[in-house]
Amino acid sequence: MGMDVILPDGARISDLLAHLEIPEGSGYLVSMDNRVKKPEDILKQDAVLHILPALAGG
Amino acid sequence: MKFININMTDKTLRIKDVPQAYMGLGGRGLTSTVINAEVPPKCDPLGPDNKLIIAPGALSGTSLVNTSRVSIGAKSPLTGTIKESNAGGTMGAALGRLGITAIIIEGQPTDDKLNTLVIDQTGTPCLVPADELKGMRTYAAAGKLLNEYGEKNSILIIGPAGEYKLKSASIQATDVDNRPCRAAGRGGLGAVMASKGLKAVVVSQEGKNADAIADPEAFKEAAREFAQAIKAHPMTGQMLPALGTAGLVAPVNSMGAFPSLNATQGVMKGWEKISGEALAELIGKRGGNASHQGCSQCIVRCSNEFVDENKNYVTSSLEYETIWAMGGMTGIDDLDIIAKLDYLCDDIGVDTMNTGVGIAVAMDAGRFGFGDGKAALDLVEQIAEGTELGKILGNGPDAVGKHFNHKRVPTVKGQSIAAYDPRGMQGNAVTYATSPMGADHTAGNVIGEYVTGALDPLKPEGQVEASRNTQIAMAAVDCTGLCLLASFPLTTPEGGMAFLKVMNAKFGLQLGPDDIPAMGIRVLKEELAFNQKAGITKEQDRLPEFFYKEPLPPHNKVVLITNEEMDGALNF
Ligand code: SF4
Numbered sequence: 062m063g064m065d066v067i068l069p070d071g072a073r074i075s076d077l078l079a080h081l082e083i084p085e086g087s088g089y090l091v092s093m094d095n096r097v098k099k100p101e102d103i104l105k106q107d108a109v110l111h112i113l114p115a116l117a118g119g
Numbered sequence: 120m121k122f123i124n125i126n127m128t129d130k131t132l133r134i135k136d137v138p139q140a141y142m143g144l145g146g147r148g149l150t151s152t153v154i155n156a157e158v159p160p161k162c163d164p165l166g167p168d169n170k171l172i173i174a175p176g177a178l179s180g181t182s183l184v185n186t187s188r189v190s191i192g193a194k195s196p197l198t199g200t201i202k203e204s205n206a207g208g209t210m211g212a213a214l215g216r217l218g219i220t221a222i223i224i225e226g227q228p229t230d231d232k233l234n235t236l237v238i239d240q241t242g243t244p245c246l247v248p249a250d251e252l253k254g255m256r257t258y259a260a261a262g263k264l265l266n267e268y269g270e271k272n273s274i275l276i277i278g279p280a281g282e283y284k285l286k287s288a289s290i291q292a293t294d295v296d297n298r299p300c301r302a303a304g305r306g307g308l309g310a311v312m313a314s315k316g317l318k319a320v321v322v323s324q325e326g327k328n329a330d331a332i333a334d335p336e337a338f339k340e341a342a343r344e345f346a347q348a349i350k351a352h353p354m355t356g357q358m359l360p361a362l363g364t365a366g367l368v369a370p371v372n373s374m375g376a377f378p379s380l381n382a383t384q385g386v387m388k389g390w391e392k393i394s395g396e397a398l399a400e401l402i403g404k405r406g407g408n409a410s411h412q413g414c415s416q417c418i419v420r421c422s423n424e425f426v427d428e429n430k431n432y433v434t435s436s437l438e439y440e441t442i443w444a445m446g447g448m449t450g451i452d453d454l455d456i457i458a459k460l461d462y463l464c465d466d467i468g469v470d471t472m473n474t475g476v477g478i479a480v481a482m483d484a485g486r487f488g489f490g491d492g493k494a495a496l497d498l499v500e501q502i503a504e505g506t507e508l509g510k511i512l513g514n515g516p517d518a519v520g521k522h523f524n525h526k527r528v529p530t531v532k533g534q535s536i537a538a539y540d541p542r543g544m545q546g547n548a549v550t551y552a553t554s555p556m557g558a559d560h561t562a563g564n565v566i567g568e569y570v571t572g573a574l575d576p577l578k579p580e581g582q583v584e585a586s587r588n589t590q591i592a593m594a595a596v597d598c599t600g601l602c603l604l605a606s607f608p609l610t611t612p613e614g615g616m617a618f619l620k621v622m623n624a625k626f627g628l629q630l631g632p633d634d635i636p637a638m639g640i641r642v643l644k645e646e647l648a649f650n651q652k653a654g655i656t657k658e659q660d661r662l663p664e665f666f667y668k669e670p671l672p673p674h675n676k677v678v679l680i681t682n683e684e685m686d687g688a689l690n691f
Contacts (some may be wrong), residue, residue, distance in 0.1 A: 062277050070636075078413045086353075087353055088353030088354060088357065088358060089368060090570050090571075090572070092370070092373040092374060095373060095374060095375035095386070095673050095674065096374070097374060097569055097570060097576075098572070100574045101598075111369065111370075111373040113369045113370040113373060113618075114358040114362060114366050114369070114370065115353075115354075115358075115370065115570040115571065116354060116358050116359070116362070116364070116366045116370060116570070
């Protein structure tokens, strides 16, 4: 499963979420190279990203 | 507000007012305070001096949603420490509605006969011989008791693992559908219950004698506000109802902290097959229930009912920790097998986490191949059969490691770690090492800090403080009967305020925000004091050596928290 998303150079995690129409504060996290990223972090070329429910506990 | 004291030596039962020293306490706060005050710290956990204490939370039995946790405490035969393990289902609310603050079971019968404790709708207890339940598994035995006493009862019950007094034996609790599928799983409390000659506790759910509420109108209003906060929070309003706790498989793997193949990998190959998303899809396709209400008064519905291809019930609720222990640790990537293993553990009455990790240790030692589901099913069956290997597995990963002379055993104080590798989430290293309970995720899981990006999970900075704060918060929540999974709104201003108002209206108090952590600290102090008197030293507040020496892929980190830092974590 997965999809390709093309964004301009220098795009940030927040741009990706906006592109996918995921509102801020909706409880999703983005991980890139097995690290949780913040909205202001810059996306890397060809990176594999996971957009995940920010679940905690269990 | 009453205690039911049961002495199993002479089978005497007494109902008494709650002693002044224990007034206002509930759940873990009560079990731990009583144990510290009344149980000789160096006693044999399976001997007559230990006490088994069953206590609903301080808010259980009220109309507040999600407050049906029941705390069960004793000195643990697994860890040698004080232990509280809590379960959902219907028991917390049932005891609360009867105005029962705690059941305290002490002494030891001189024969090997089993008994059932029955508490009717007036709150009157009696002991009934239960020899016909001897050796029975929990589903069949609970079904028999419900036939006899009626469907509107709640049950705590042990299975064969408890009767063998194995160190991973659980106490199973019935859910809203009367299945013994919720568990006070950790610490071998099922063995303590067996040592008291007790097979089951049956409690009427029809009690109408809940403790008075100081300000009923204010309580009603605040309870409504808290329920709204639960619905409004993305975790309790959307994610847990959709995916259950299994929704954690994806984020923890993508953070590289999912201990796999006996904690040699941080990402499980093929984790997508056992993720919450895959689970919900499979259950949905087969016509099971992916958003099931497991516990009384729950509006979150994190539970699920797993069914087979013919829509026949297999188990409830398949949780993240079990999927990890039986799947990630063993390399079994088949949800059908994991679900069967979950059912078997509930039915035999054994902790799914300790058992899955024990199987993984046996696999790592070369006794079986990783991913061998058939071997895993056979091994768990052997616990019920009482074979030598079954008993070794039922005594937990340390026993398995010793038997196979294998050193990589991920436990602290004998209890397995949970589904967050301490090298990939350094704060959980602190919790595993320092919790008075042994390695335990519910004692202070720091993952919330990582998924929100507030803390870097791989750096040592800030981890001790994060673990300390979470351990304090969890100790406080465990006093109230509130389900841990419904506690996320406490971190929002509206939810936190509503909860304070609930507590104040219930008890006629003027608590402020600082009083909740103060309650948690008080509980932890009781627990640490008991452990110290029991001879537990700082040297035992350590992780196994391999966590400091073997880097975990993909981040290739070891545990970076020093011993001095660990020692300062709960230095109140
Ligand atoms: S959220 Fe899950 S564990 Fe908590 S009360 Fe509801 S069904 Fe039970």
